[in-house]
Amino acid sequence: MRITSYKRAVEYLESLIPNKNTGKRLYKLERVAHLLELMGNPHESFKSIHIGGxxxxxxxxxxxxxxxxxxxxKAGLHISPHINRVNERIQVNGKEISDKDLTELVEWAKPKIEKTGRETDGLPTYFEAVVAIAFEHFRRKKVDVAAIEVGLGGKLDATNVITPLVSVITNIHFDHRNILGWTVGAIARNKAGIIKEGVPVVTGATQKDALEVIKKKAKKEKAPLTIMGRDVQTKLKKLGPEGLLLNVKTKKETYLNLKTPLLGEYQAVNIATAITALEKSKLKVSKETIRKALREVRIPGRIEAFNIKTLHGNKTIILDGAHNPKKMESFVQTIKKLFPKKKFTFIFAIKKGKNQTGTMRKIAPITRKIYFSQFLSTTDFGKKKSKSARSLSLKMKKVSKVERRIVRSPEEALDLAIKEFKGDDIIIVTGSFYLVGEVRARIFESLLKKKVK
Structure with a gap:
């Protein structure tokens, strides 16, 4: 069957999602390398910066x-997962791949994907196919350099076919333990798999076990290592509703009074890490360029705020995909500094298998009322259900006495949160990027176009 529409293109990609019968296909670097070879190795046509952790x-x-x-x-960007549409994963100069281009690329790649399935241990996975298509899109658009985010882990991740100008490994926490390992050291060994021979490495790892693993791997590969906090200093001077003001001091330069609209306190270290990686890449980027770019940066689903006028008052809706206790702790710290001594309306849902109680404990002290909802989303690993809203509500009851309400859909939860509290209010949507995606779609499709009745 030919791929003649965007809908068919998405359906074909989703048909590659592994299931219980094809689980062995999940992590095999040779398979994506074979697919890329059939495509003419598009990943060799541009420079890259590889970002894991x-x-x-x-x-x-x-x-x-x-x-x-x-x-x-001409800058490429590959991220995962997407929040609303797969197009978000593949961008050039801030513009998502068009439906037309994605459709044409899937049609072009389909015979190569299927040939790979015949000549290796099975069809490429959804993630592998999307990565390969992203690289071909970058080649066709004549991308100079691409920022490539690791999908999961590092060593066997489909993005690990590239040889970048610099590798970045952020701080390491427990996540996907059933796949990556049950200790920080085991997880770090997997993520350190992106370190290549002679390629500079920048890391924000702080845990002793993780840092030792990264140091050992970098030494083995003769990869110059820069450690954030030791070799690069970051000072957050101001955090407010308008964003951050910070200083960054690397071994090469000092960057004073950098401003950005990003709201997360943790974004200060992320900014410093990006600056350090660019220095180590030896690409030509001036201090003034960095200053200007930071004033314009926007990141979907990371303390992303929308101010909406409704018939029930002015509502600030804050979206954040924090989905484990550590990420939620960082999120709550920022919210408390932005809005001291205030309690909030929350909309919350979280995937099965996550640390639900631990994550909810972090938000309980700043919660006035919480709407528990649920979702069913298609992910790189198949259909993923959230924990039931009822189950989450019962767990929260053991944690806190905050007012709770169970709502079937995220869209309905948002409408109720807007209507039930009269006057100006801050509504926080968190617990999962999939929840954030559904609410974000509702915001763009309806709330930004008309007042809520």
């Missing part, structure tokens, strides 16, 4: 690509 890798990817664009490079 646990916390902050998506933000650093966006920040890096934004600075590269402002510096005059």
């Amino acid at each position: 646990t916390a902050g890798k998506g933000s650093i990817t966006y920040i890096t690509a934004g600075i590269l664009k402002k510096a005059g490079y």
